[in-house]
Amino acid sequence: MRSALAGVADPADAIHLQRFFKTGPGEYGEGDVFIGVRVPQTRKIVKHFAELPLSEIDQLLDSEVHEHRLAGLVILNGRMARVSRKRGADVAAQELIVELYLAAVRRGRVNNWDLVDASAEFILGPWLLDRPRGLIYELAQSDSLWGRRVALLTTFAFIKAGDTGTTLDLCERLLTDRRDLIQKAVGWMLREIGKRVDQTILTGFLDAHAAEMGRTALSYSTEHLTPEERAHYRALR
Structure with missing residues (x-):
């Protein structure tokens, strides 16, 4: 996944994204690192890694690179949707996804508005809807x-x-x-x-x-x- 993202990364886009997501001193995204991959490219690449193990998704979520964390969250979204659609939803599988996501939130890895907006309603939303x-x-x-x-x-x-x-x-x-x-x-x-x-x-x-x-x-x-x-x-x- 990291290699695939690096293969389409654009240094000029990285500079733009770091400004757009307010990564300067004192700004809300202070210190975040971008390699220059746009969201549509990330989503296209993620389709090839849908079955990545949760332990490796967790490694993506711990990366200092913003696009790695976004990719990990998009995979989790898809995983949550699949296990929730099954007849008699796989509660144990859902719970593992939710726990991994909450751990990432609590250790400050879901830490920009695009990461939150691309994940919260799709992971915690289905889990808490009837709980x-x-x-x-x-x-x-x-x-x-x-x-x-x-x-x-x-x-x-x-x-x-x-x-x-x-x-x-x-x-x-x-x-x-x-x-x-x-x-x-x-x-x-x-x-x-x-x-x-x-x-x-x-x-x-x-x-x-x-x-x-x-x-x-x-x-x-x-x-x-x-x-x-x-x-x-x-x-x-």
Whole structure:
């Protein structure tokens, strides 16, 4: 896998990606290393390594190279989808995948927004859809920005299943978190509730909380509302 990724790596793209993903001192992706492989290339290569053992996926997730970690997560997504689709889902196999993923999250290896967004809803989402969700709240209380974003993005799977309760609860709890990537995630998930489930659920939340929401979260959440509605909620801040 590493050799295959290296074979399509572009040093010029690596420089661009390091800037795009904010890897400079004090930025959210500080110190991350890119070799210059775009996401479509990574996904194409991953198809040839779908059966990579979990122990080797774990090695990818521990790599300092961002594209290695993304490749490992994409493989885990596919593995989780396959074992979840089986009649009488293979719970033991699911649990191994979830444990490996959570270990990577907790040791800070799922540590940029693209890594979170490409994995949380596809790995933790199916696992927690019909289970107690204490884990979500544990992650939401994490000191790690990425742990909190994992919690929010996991609930995208719930939204797609028509279940908005956990998302709304997390958004309320994280309203005062002014980290930009949390603000964007809160607004994004609220917008998806209005788009995919029921717009009145979104507007009900905004009626109650728009005055205390950050500008970014409010902007994202109201994107699909009318200009008049957007102006109304902005005026409440």
